[in-house]
Amino acid sequence: MSAFKDNLLVGKTAFVAGGTSGINLGIAKRFAELGAKVAVLGRNPEKAANAAAEIGQGALGLTADVRDYAAIRGAMEHAAGEMGALDIVISGAAGNFLAPALGMSANAFRTVVDIDLNGTFNVFRGCYDLLARPGASLIAITAGQAVNASPLQIHACAAKAGINQVIRVLAMEWGPEVRVNGISPGPIAGTEGMSRLAPGASADGGHQERIPLKRWGRIDEVAEAAVFLCSSSASYVTGTILDCDGGSQLGDASRRDLTRGMA
Ligand code: HXC
Ligand code: NAP
Numbered sequence: 001m002s003a004f005k006d007n008l009l010v011g012k013t014a015f016v017a018g019g020t021s022g023i024n025l026g027i028a029k030r031f032a033e034l035g036a037k038v039a040v041l042g043r044n045p046e047k048a049a050n051a052a053a054e055i056g057q058g059a060l061g062l063t064a065d066v067r068d069y070a071a072i073r074g075a076m077e078h079a080a081g082e083m084g085a086l087d088i089v090i091s092g093a094a095g096n097f098l099a100p101a102l103g104m105s106a107n108a109f110r111t112v113v114d115i116d117l118n119g120t121f122n123v124f125r126g127c128y129d130l131l132a133r134p135g136a137s138l139i140a141i142t143a144g145q146a147v148n149a150s151p152l153q154i155h156a157c158a159a160k161a162g163i164n165q166v167i168r169v170l171a172m173e174w175g176p177e178v179r180v181n182g183i184s185p186g187p188i189a190g191t192e193g194m195s196r197l198a199p200g201a202s203a204d205g206g207h208q209e210r211i212p213l214k215r216w217g218r219i220d221e222v223a224e225a226a227v228f229l230c231s232s233s234a235s236y237v238t239g240t241i242l243d244c245d246g247g248s249q250l251g252d253a254s255r256r257d258l259t260r261g262m263a
Helices: 022-033 045-055 069-083 106-130 154-174 192-197 219-230 253-259
Strands: 013-017 037-042 060-063 088-091 136-141 178-185 241-244
Touching: 013 022, 013 069, 013 106, 022 037, 022 045, 022 088, 022 192, 022 219, 037 045, 037 069, 045 060, 060 069, 069 106, 088 106, 106 136, 106 154, 136 154, 136 219, 154 178, 178 219, 219 241
Parallel strands: 013 037, 013 088, 037 060, 088 136, 136 178, 178 241
Antiparallel strands: none
């Protein structure tokens, strides 16, 4: 149940890189429901068109590869030309697969760092002069793996750790005109990410006992966190990473079950 009013984002424009599926599409849809004009971007034109149709409200579905600075800059210029200065920019494009470091070529490592980390730099660097300033809000989608090491994820751990520092540095350089924050989702049900990282697991069969809130999260719960960060309710919040992960980052909560019945 959302605490936000239906007209919260009327008059705002939002650009969501990686917004053509999964968590970021959920964020884009929520922004549009709250009245924002929305553009979503991915590489696949059919996915982009379908996402824009699903969002409705005249949403733009754009294509570019976030690894290509000129292309992503062009897409953002297009969006700002159609919708006006950008109030909200989300950098959420990511690539991932499970592989041990010794099973990963230099190109495989570079590919994920390029999409996640360099892509985030490109999106944020490229949008600055298109932003509605003061007041614009940028959000990068990171992950707990930025902080906690995870085997088979050396590429994504390194990339997301870098993203956390991009967030912090830009918050220092671009305040007070622009706020820059991150969201760190935990395991989110029904996403490409979970099907890649926990193949065969499901929202009710994937180590939920380890999570303090005892379940995987939902896309709409991450969308609510994004709405908070770009709303005026977060006007004094910048440079932070908001964990939306049921407490997953705290460690393995299943150990509390060892003491069940003892106290
Ligand atoms: C080892 C692999 C591999 C695998 C690809 N590669 N898959 N190596 N194991 N399973 C290698 C390839 O052999 C190649 O290296 C290099 O990676 C680049 O592969 P391409 O297919 O050419 O790359 P590209 O077409 O750019 O596609 C990028 C991709 C792809 C990441 C490989 O899966 C993709 O587009 N993913 C986008 C969607 C996605 O992953 N969503 C989930 C995000 S979830 P060589 O040496 O052969 O050239 C997420 C969760 C976060 O981010 C939580 C954890 C941080
Ligand atoms: P997803 O559905 O695979 O979404 C990835 C999006 O990025 C798609 O729109 C994809 O579109 C786009 N994309 C990928 N590579 C791109 C590139 N090079 N250039 C432009 N766009 C590109 O992923 P998801 O599982 O919802 O994850 C979304 C975000 O949440 C990611 O940042 C991920 O790291 C983070 N996250 C997810 C989870 C989880 O549980 N799923 C947990 C922690 C963090 P195209 O394929 O058309 O390019």
